[in-house]
Amino acid sequence: MAVWLKYCIPLLSLWLLSTVAEIRFHEQCKESSCGIHEPPIRFPFRIKGRQPEWCAYNSSFDLHCTYTNHTVLQLSPSVKAFVKSIDYSTQLMNVSLSYPQGCLQKSFNFSGSPFGFNHDVGLVLFNCSVITSYTNTDHSDIIAPGNFSCLNVPGFQVIAVDFSSSLVDMPVLSCTRIQSLLSLPDSVLLNNNVTGLSWFQPDCKNCERNGGQCKIKENNTKHEFHCMGTPTGSSKWKLLAGILGPFLLVSVGVIAYYLYIAVTETRNYTRFRRFLEDYKADKPARYSFADIKRITNQFKEELGQGAFGTVFKGKLSNEIQVAVKVLLNTSTGNGQEFINEMETMCQIHHVNVARLVGFCADGFNRALVYEFLPNGSLQNFISSADNKDAFLGWEKLQNIALGVAKGIEYLHQGCDKRILHFDIKPHNVLLDNNFIPKISDFGLAKLCSKDQSIVSMTTARGTLGYIAPEVFSRNFGSVSYKSDVYSYGMLLLEMVGGRKVTGVSTENSNHVYYPQWIYNLLENNEDITIHIEGEDARVAKKLSIVGLWCIQWHPINRPTMKAVIQMLEGDGENLEMPPNPFSSTSAASTSNRGGTGRLIQELDVISEIE
Incomplete structure (x- = not known):
């Protein structure tokens, strides 16, 4: 029984803790949103301030709710993305970008970001001294100069041209190429600020497509995750009951076992007490276990050992020596050897039978005190x-x-x-x-x-x-x-x-x-x-x-x-x-x-x- 408990209880405990942690994740990281018409938020995102940090894959996936209940993702210190929708099965969201005008090439520096534009464009920047040709010609492939005004110097103006455009008819003959921008949102060419944004890690597409939900592994510094089911409502309690059932059954068994031991010990103690009451008329002296320790001088001198205990030499006084038999404190014999010897010795008075002087029945400590016979x-x-x-x-x-x-x-x-x-x-x-x-x-x-x-x-x-x-x-x-x-x-x-x-x-x-x-x-x-x-x-x-x-x-x-x-x-x-x-x-x-x-x-x- 002890060996079984040694290995099974820790395993069941880990199993239960794992299940409780999963249910806690569903409760504290359950799907939420900033408003009625806002997209649902769940792993790998979280709403900062409303949910614990471990609900998100990392801090890059923190979302904020504005006072007007809009959902915002901070892409960089200068760029905000107002989230319009999120498709977790494709890991794509539509966002409306907000960034400071006049310095477009600095705003979209996303080094280290887990996000990327679903449709991006490349631009080439030119520093031009002749502006009249641009001003009088309608070229849709040329980005408005105001988007790069932070790069202007007196007498010159910076313009941007799409990589895919032809430069033949463009008024860039008196311009100098100064920079290339390889990845910008396509919205800068479409004259709007709505674009697609995707993420690649964590890759939970298959999990979401199969009706599951990703969850980060707790106490994990590597941001590892696993896919789990998405129990809701009564199914959560069914899951908990399925795990708690065997655990509670084992717990009840263990409690019943120890209750049985306690009841057995109590029953034996009651049996001892009744027995001692029945035989107190024979008047053997009764000692406490503290008395036994004092009589034997803390069990200093051992006379011998038997199947049920050890015999020590002791003194009741300077003149009276005794032999004290201390019985083993085990539950295997249920104390029957103590009752046998007490019941027998209380009825015996014969010159050829050792005389019982007293006994100890203090709690579960048992001892018998006999006359000391010096020749052994x-x-x-x-x-x-x-x-x-x-x-x-x-x-x-x-x-x-x-x-x-x-x-x-x-x-x-x-x-x-x-x-x-x-x-x-x-x-x-x-x-x-x-x-x-x-x-x-x-x-x-x-x-x-x-x-x-x-x-x-x-x-x-x-x-x-x-x-x-x-x-x-x-x-x-x-x-x-x-x-x-x-x-x-x-x-x-x-x-x-x-x-x-x-x-x-x-x-x-x-x-x-x-x-x-x-x-x-x-x-x-x-x-x-x-x-x-x-x-x-x-x-x-x-x-x-x-x-x-x-x-x-x-x-x-x-x-x-x-x-x-x-x-x-x-x-x-x-x-x-x-x-x-x-x-x-x-x-x-x-x-x-x-x-x-x-x-x-x-x-x-x-x-x-x-």
């Missing part, structure tokens, strides 16, 4: 047993695994509503000073009624590597609380294997998926970890078996979290090996193995609570 996430302590600097020890790892299991069991069975986390992984398990685990990040959580557990989902959610198969494909079963069990099983196996992918043999460079590597070791009764003095390696085996039970492909073959806790609290000696989750026959073998029935429970078909 379990991800920082996932390491193989041979890494003594980072390895926590099997007893501590079992306590962490048991605490996480109790936290998930509380989410599934201990709340008023069943909460499905959908993003169980080491990164979302935080550790306090005593390494007590606390589940965090409920942005993907789903709530459903207590007696139901199968959830309808349109898209997969979670982190690759921890997402249960049924979340990707319903061929494995329905999405339910067993999806959290699968993620927990991957977490256990990662705690055991230290995220290591180990070769099958020293001679084979091929590698296998590390949960499968663990299963192969157990099935062959091989040790899955290095023996360390003071560490009970049986814990690793127990965690591995429980983890492999949890990652069975089909949800119905996985244990509940209650059963997981029972297995973790036992000594592990009586745990049976689960079916091979990496074998296509694992589902069939499950039903044939004794002793596993206690781990398999039928699922209640349920619907998700929105």
Whole structure:
């Protein structure tokens, strides 16, 4: 949408401006005249003082109206042409010339003028000392001497003879040729002052003959022009409507789009406000965005980043430290992750779930304030047993695994509503000073009624590597609380294997998926970890078996979290090996193995609570 607007709106704007300019030309430069009986005036002419300069081709085409309403064209400083008629299709006008008598050759010096006489004549000037012969002879080809009196000198008189005349019988024998005038109006020979005047540029003859009208291009210093139609009356408005229609349609579309965004944002904000009113009884502290900035010292210390925002370290006081999760301000999720986490955290009070201290819903700024857990996430302590600097020890790892299991069991069975986390992984398990685990990040959580557990989902959610198969494909079963069990099983196996992918043999460079590597070791009764003095390696085996039970492909073959806790609290000696989750026959073998029935429970078909 943004790309389309980027290119289309400027083009439509130019199109509209061009059309408006054309209509403005017709309005301000519309045909006019000096009087009822005077010729119509339009491009390339204009009536000076009545119309803008750009209505004329250039200043040479400026016409004036006299106080008697006659149309006048100033050909030169000394010559005026009273315009009688104008034929735009032939670019010819009839004019009556007015010029000072006695100096004809100076009056018609039109150098640089765009106009020329339609019928001109050429004259030769003679300076004569004998005048009697001219005076007594009737020669019509001789121009009256008074027309050139400005050239006379004492004892001589100037006369003019037409180029086409014969000089044989003319009284010029005692005359001296002094000058030639090549282009004068033929009216000087016809004893009148009406003549034809034409112009050659701009050449609009074809445009006029086809019913069009020339118009100068705006903002053009070269006086270029183009031919356009001559809409009048209602047709002008039809032209404008034809151009404005698509433009207005696009404008309405753009306005509707932004109104939709505004309404959606307003609706989301209203939803937030109602939600906060519903849950204010749980009394989490509410902070303004200015408070969040102050608490985090202008977001100075970043603890980590997630799919929906960034976590910063903050202080409520010198004694109380917090972790502030600032959610991304985007419209793609409609703020659902904020509501998910708020709705979930306001109902949870458990030692193995991170505690919500407060929240921020200031305008479109969203933030969640949690208790600060100094040891960070379990991800920082996932390491193989041979890494003594980072390895926590099997007893501590079992306590962490048991605490996480109790936290998930509380989410599934201990709340008023069943909460499905959908993003169980080491990164979302935080550790306090005593390494007590606390589940965090409920942005993907789903709530459903207590007696139901199968959830309808349109898209997969979670982190690759921890997402249960049924979340990707319903061929494995329905999405339910067993999806959290699968993620927990991957977490256990990662705690055991230290995220290591180990070769099958020293001679084979091929590698296998590390949960499968663990299963192969157990099935062959091989040790899955290095023996360390003071560490009970049986814990690793127990965690591995429980983890492999949890990652069975089909949800119905996985244990509940209650059963997981029972297995973790036992000594592990009586745990049976689960079916091979990496074998296509694992589902069939499950039903044939004794002793596993206690781990398999039928699922209640349920619907998700929105």
